[in-house]
Amino acid sequence: LATVANTREIVFPLKTNQHKDLQLRNVKYAFQELVESTDFFVQNSPAQFYDSTCLVPALGAEAAFQFQQSTPSDLFPHWSTELVLKVNTNANSDFGWICAKVFEQKELFEDFVDTTNLYEAVVDHYNSLGPHPGFPASSAELSNSPKLNDLFREQDFCMEQLRDTGFVVLDNAPKTSVAGHRLLDQFLHHKTNQDTNVRTDSVHFLSRKEAQSCGFEEHYDTLMGIASYLNGNLEMKTSPHDPMNPATQEHPLTIPNSIQLAEYAESDFYKAHSDNSLTNKMVSDVQNNDRVRANFRHYTCILYCNDDWEEQDGGALRLYPHTRNLSNANDAILNGYDFFDVSPKNGRLVIFDSSNIHSVEKVTHTTKKRRALTLWITRPNNSGVEGEQYF
Ligand SMILES: O=C(O)CCC(=O)C(=O)O
Ligand SMILES: [Fe+2]
Structure with missing residues (x-):
């Protein structure tokens, strides 16, 4: 995923200390199921081992799941402990809609990553929408x-x-x-x-x-x-x-x-x-x-x-x-x-x-x-x- 000014991301800390290859495989399968569950996402290239990328045609956006190196901790001293959802969009609200769509399928991911950040992004997104303003009589x-x-x-x-x-x-x-x-x-x-x-x-x-x-x-x-x-x-x-x-x-x-x-x-x-x-x-x-x-x-x-x-x-x-x-x-x-x-x-x-x-x-x-x-x-x-x- 090319990084542009409008890249937004959600970090999912990994939940378990499994072998890295196993984590990657889990993410790849979950990503595949996510994309197949809806026409909202369309895969644009075969999922790579380290990077699963898809398009969001309705919003002209691109989204990717990647593993990312994070600060080493006692539990994970050597390798990355975070899964990151990166989204390239032109609008903040589009980022919110993509998060909401991923959240609908959260059970695909939640066994091995913490989805709290995603949840918070979805709540913020919906709270920012507001009700429809209604129509003036002369509209x-x-x-x-x-x-x-x-x-x-x-x-x-x-x-x-x-x-x-x-x-x-x-x-x-x-x-x-x-x-x-x-x-x-x-x-x-x-x-x-x-x-x-x-x-x-x-x-x-x-x-x-x-x-x-x-x-x-x-x-x-x-x-x-x-x-x-x-x-x-x-x-x-x-x-x-x-x-x-x-x-x-x-x-x-x-x-x-x-x-x-x-x-x-x-x-x-x-x-x-x-x-x-x-x-x-x-x-x-x-x-x-x-x-x-x-x-x-x-x-x-x-x-x-x-x-x-x-x-x-x-x-x-x-x-x-x-x-x-x-x-x-x-x-x-x-x-x-x-x-x-x-x-x-x-x-x-x-x-x-x-x-x-x-x-x-x-x-x-x-x-x-x-x-x-x-x-x-x-x-x-x-x-x-x-x-x-x-x-
Ligand atoms: O079209 C209807 O009457 C109901 C459709 C429905 O239940 C749904 O799309 O969730
Ligand atoms: Fe229904």
Whole structure:
């Protein structure tokens, strides 16, 4: 990796005093798996023994894992004791996004390196994003779109639903056009890299520029504006839906810089899962044996884009309310938890607590494509709920 002015790095101290060759091999395998787990990273040369390099096409960046000589210590008197992630980018925020992506796969590395520095970089990154500023009423971006106030026009009902049950379904979000979908086709070439027993859809992370080029800016902005709307409207201190702490000034909701576009064709599905599951790690210093959650996701917002979608076409979102504390998503099915199905109709927007279990039922129609835009609203500080921590 050529070192330029914009190289940023994260140092991972090694955890064990293993033989250097073994450490290198571990890192090489972990790096390989990291790159293969997502289209975000693309390997640009065969991994070298001492240096694993990849490209980040979405950000025009380059990232490398290298071993680096550090100050000799008693434990490691002779050779390097640090693994370093080096990133060449033009923007600080891009560095943060790359760290966040590596962090999603931290279990590949954490047996042999300490990931604390990475964690801190990811927290700083999310905390620096801030919520979407919202749209001024006269904004050109909104000239053609329902304002968020219109979307949430039954405001009391919506906010109550979200607090009490952890989800709300709105049917007056912007609809998409056939011409727009034809333009979106160009982005849908890649199946997800996840196990095909888990999900089989095609996805692309859409930037605002790409959305705009297909006439989807109104849909994009509507999703992006929800965080600011919720920040302004969920400020009550207590809620009957206890674990879903409302947004507060100390713990505002923030948003990522892209939206997931997903397509499910005939027979595609996504089996029951949570977007922010419980990990096996116990929360420290609490009495109630609570566990740590996997990531920062707080609300999942999905805008469905499908004209003439009928219930018999399959592809329903199956949502299990009150399942945020289940460790195993299959338990929602095996133990007969209540669920309801949401048909993915054009202009329908669903917001739900990201911790709740849900699935996409198999698409049964032979030619229709089920498309959706998904935004995960995040809360980078700990959630503010006692006994629940992120990471
Ligand atoms: O498209 C949907 O209805 C849900 C998709 C989903 O669960 C996900 O992408 O995590
Ligand atoms: Fe999901």
